[in-house]
Amino acid sequence: MSNDLGTLKKSDVAIVGVGITPFGEHWDKGLRELVIEAGFAAASEAGVRGRDIDLMLVGNMSGGMFAGQEHVAALVADFLGLNPTPAVRVEAACASGGVALRQGYLAIASGLNNLVLVGGVEKMTDVGGGWATSVLSGAMDFEWEAYFGATFPGIYSMIARRYMHEYGLTRDQLAKVAVKNHYHGSFNPFAHYRNRITVDDVINSSPVADPLRLLDCSPISDGAACVLLTSAENAKKYTDTPIIIKACEQASGTLTLFDRRDICTIDATIDAANKAYLNSHISPRDVDLLEVHDCFTIAEILALEDLGFCEKGQAGKMYDEGQTYVGATLPVNTDGGLKAAGHPVGATGVKQIVELVKQLRGEAEKGRQVSGAEIGLAQNVGGSGATAVVTILERGD
Amino acid sequence: MTMYGVPSHWRRYKERYRLSGTRCETCGNIYFPPRKVCPHCRREGKPVSMNFSGKGKVYTFSVIRVPSEGFEAYAPYVIGLIQLEEGPKVTTQIVDCSPEEVYIDMPVEVCFRKLREQGKEGIICYGFKFKPTTDAILKK
Numbered sequence: 001m002s003n004d005l006g007t008l009k010k011s012d013v014a015i016v017g018v019g020i021t022p023f024g025e026h027w028d029k030g031l032r033e034l035v036i037e038a039g040f041a042a043a044s045e046a047g048v049r050g051r052d053i054d055l056m057l058v059g060n061m062s063g064g065m066f067a068g069q070e071h072v073a074a075l076v077a078d079f080l081g082l083n084p085t086p087a088v089r090v091e092a093a094c095a096s097g098g099v100a101l102r103q104g105y106l107a108i109a110s111g112l113n114n115l116v117l118v119g120g121v122e123k124m125t126d127v128g129g130g131w132a133t134s135v136l137s138g139a140m141d142f143e144w145e146a147y148f149g150a151t152f153p154g155i156y157s158m159i160a161r162r163y164m165h166e167y168g169l170t171r172d173q174l175a176k177v178a179v180k181n182h183y184h185g186s187f188n189p190f191a192h193y194r195n196r197i198t199v200d201d202v203i204n205s206s207p208v209a210d211p212l213r214l215l216d217c218s219p220i221s222d223g224a225a226c227v228l229l230t231s232a233e234n235a236k237k238y239t240d241t242p243i244i245i246k247a248c249e250q251a252s253g254t255l256t257l258f259d260r261r262d263i264c265t266i267d268a269t270i271d272a273a274n275k276a277y278l279n280s281h282i283s284p285r286d287v288d289l290l291e292v293h294d295c296f297t298i299a300e301i302l303a304l305e306d307l308g309f310c311e312k313g314q315a316g317k318m319y320d321e322g323q324t325y326v327g328a329t330l331p332v333n334t335d336g337g338l339k340a341a342g343h344p345v346g347a348t349g350v351k352q353i354v355e356l357v358k359q360l361r362g363e364a365e366k367g368r369q370v371s372g373a374e375i376g377l378a379q380n381v382g383g384s385g386a387t388a389v390v391t392i393l394e395r396g397d
Numbered sequence: 398m399t400m401y402g403v404p405s406h407w408r409r410y411k412e413r414y415r416l417s418g419t420r421c422e423t424c425g426n427i428y429f430p431p432r433k434v435c436p437h438c439r440r441e442g443k444p445v446s447m448n449f450s451g452k453g454k455v456y457t458f459s460v461i462r463v464p465s466e467g468f469e470a471y472a473p474y475v476i477g478l479i480q481l482e483e484g485p486k487v488t489t490q491i492v493d494c495s496p497e498e499v500y501i502d503m504p505v506e507v508c509f510r511k512l513r514e515q516g517k518e519g520i521i522c523y524g525f526k527f528k529p530t531t532d533a534i535l536k537k
Contacts, residue, residue: 134465143409144430148489148512148524149461149468154476157459162478165457165501209476210460210496258429258478258486263457 010111014235014242014396015227017046018354023223023342024192031060031067031123032079034224038347039080039119042226046238048115050080053228055113056087057104059096059120060346063089065135067123076119093139094295096120097225097349098250098380098389104229105248114230120350121224132220136345139383141256153217153296155257155384157209160298163264164211167313169301171211175202176319177297178215178339184326185336187367192221192342202297216297221342225350227357232396241361244396246280246375248389249273255386266385269306273379276390277308284308287392288373289359290330291352293381294337303379304332307390326368334359334368349380349389356393403520413524416451416507418485419444429485451507453481453527460496467513475499479527493528504530 019041021034029037035058043050058076063069077087090100097120104118124132137146140155163169179199185191197215205214228238235242251271257263277283284307292307294300304315309330318324324332335341335355338348356376358364380389411417418429422443426435429449435442458477461468468474475491477499491499492510505527512522 129463130466130469133463134467137465145488146465147522148476148526149464149471149474150476150488151461151463151465153463154459154461158457158476158478161459162457162501206462207460208463210462212459256488258488263478 009109011109012232013105013108013229013245014232015245015353015357015393016230016235016238016242017042017048017228018226018357019043019045020190020225020351020354021223022190023221023344023347023351025125026222029222031063031069031072031121032075034123034222035076035119035121035226036079038121038224038226039117042117042228046228048228048238050082053082053085053115053117055104055107055116056080056082056085057090057100057116057118058087058346059090059098059100059349061091061093061096061122062135062138063123065138066132067126072121076121092387093382094293094343094345095349095380095382095387095389096346097351098378098391099349099382099387101227101350101353101391102248102250102389105245108229108231114234116229117226118229118350119224119226120347122344122346123222124220124344125222129220145256151209153209153212156296156298157212158257159263159302159384160211160296163298163301166264167316169316171203172199173316173319174216174297174301175199177294177300178202180319180324181294181333181337181339184334184368185340187365188335188341189365191336191340192219193336193340212296212298218295218338218343221344223342223344223347223351225347225354227350227353235396240397242396243357243360244394246282246392246394247276248391249275249279250387250389251275252387253385255383257384260385264302265312266302266306266381266388268385268388269303269379269381269390272388272390273307276392280392282375282392282394287375287377289334289356289370289376290332291335291355291376291378292332292337293348293379294333294339295343295381297339299381300332300337307377307379326370331370334364334370349378352378352380353391353393360393360395406520406522414509415448416487416525417446417448420447427484429481429487449481449483453479453505455491455499455501455503455505456480456486457501458491458499467515477527479505490526491528492526494534498529498534504533506530
């Protein structure tokens with residue numbers, strides 16, 4: 001695998017504006033309204049005019065299956081008033097947003113673009129639950145997993161069961177992931193769910209795919225998020241508090257769970273993280289907070305280990321000790337994560353970046369702001385681990 | 398319900414009916430489903446078709462209670478990763494037992510079953526599932 005841009009890199013990349021819609025059920029908004037809301041928020045924050053944007057990228061998993069709409073990038077560019085700016089849809093299932101961000105990062109770093117709007121959007125609640133489950137199962141191998149009756153929660157449940165078997169993770173430890181994320185979400189005005197829950201609530205919620213229950217699963221949400229990228233040297237034109245993308249790396253793994261070297265490890269996360277640490281000269285101990293892809297509670301456990309924040313098999317203990325709360329040693333998913341903030345799949349990877357930017361600027365709401373945060377890391381996963389994007393951000397002022 | 402045309406099922410029937418895969422004659426690695434390219438040897442690989450014995454054990458499993466469209470009639474059903482005795486794993490349903498009887502390392506063998514129907518007009522999809530061997534449940 002070749003290294004990153006290396007000598008081709010022309011400049012560092014800065015985030016100069018962010019925007020997000022509340023996540024949840026938006027009966028009154030379609031895909032286009034969601035993106036417009038987030039896009040305008042990002043552009044307004046930076047004082048950017050539409051004609052200055054020279055590339056629009058939009059992460060979207062399945063506009064076609066969820067909302068009957070393909071050609072999403074053209075729709076978005078049109079209704080944001082950006083024509084004739086080129087617009088590209090980026091799809092990598094639940095990692096669509098993260099991969100879109102990386103394409104924007106490459107466009108600026110290479111010097112080929114000056115100002116890139118990266119969005120992510122999913123409109124999921126116009127269809128019923130059975131159909132949504134089917135659409136999401138397209139993130140795995142349709143012919144050899146979904147065809148045989150595997151669902152997405154089912155795939156992660158099989159990981160959870162094997163992990164519990166190998167490492168002794170308890171049902172309570174798993175529940176504590178969701179409890180913590182709902183606690184953080186209670187402070188986030190954009191979160192889909194702002195209610196606090198208990199371990200008992202999780203383990204008594206309705207079974208979805210044993211051993212995972214409803215409150216182990218991220219919800220089906222509508223929402224959009226956008227970030228505006230430019231070169232670090234231009235950043236001060238738009239903001240006093242640019243956030244620098246120190247690394248944005250991506251790796252691929254097997255599409256099916258059954259082909260993995262180890263189903264309790266997402267190798268793509270490890271590969272992307274190692275490149276990100278190498279290229280940024282930042283190590284896990286330098287990181288102040290994390291946004292990880294907790295599509296299911298077990299996924300957050302794997303993420304902490306695969307990203308190098310604890311030894312294999314040890315992440316469960318961090319939840320017994322409360323280490324992942326804001327104010328503790330390693331705050332994880334300060335916006336509530338996918339579990340509580342919601343998971344409009346194409347938007348999630350961009351939403352994670354919006355949250356880190358707010359945190360690093362010191363602009364997060366009381367109760368979830370990590371004091372003095374300088375460096376944040378985001379991990380966005382597609383499918384059961386076939387795509388992973390790891391991004392490291394640092395304050396640039 | 399989305400229905401894909403008959404050829405989309407037909408082109409996979411050998412693998413789904415017989416549980417066949419690929420062995421690379423260069424490195425000896427065995428793959429399921431069949432691959433045209435050995436990910437280990439790539440251009441130097443010589444993938445040839447092979448049939449699996451149909452014996453294996455449960456590597457992990459889940460009980461699906463909220464199914465995808467087309468599987469409602471079967472819920473709750475057990476889905477598992479089966480480790481084949483030749484090495485590769487497959488994802489499929491574990492049948493002829495109750496969810497409570499399934500355990501990790503349970504010996505299982507392949508069987509041929511209906512996977513689902515696609516409404517009144519679509520074709521009926523068949524393929525392999527796995528069931529406990531005769532003494533598997535006693536071993537628990």
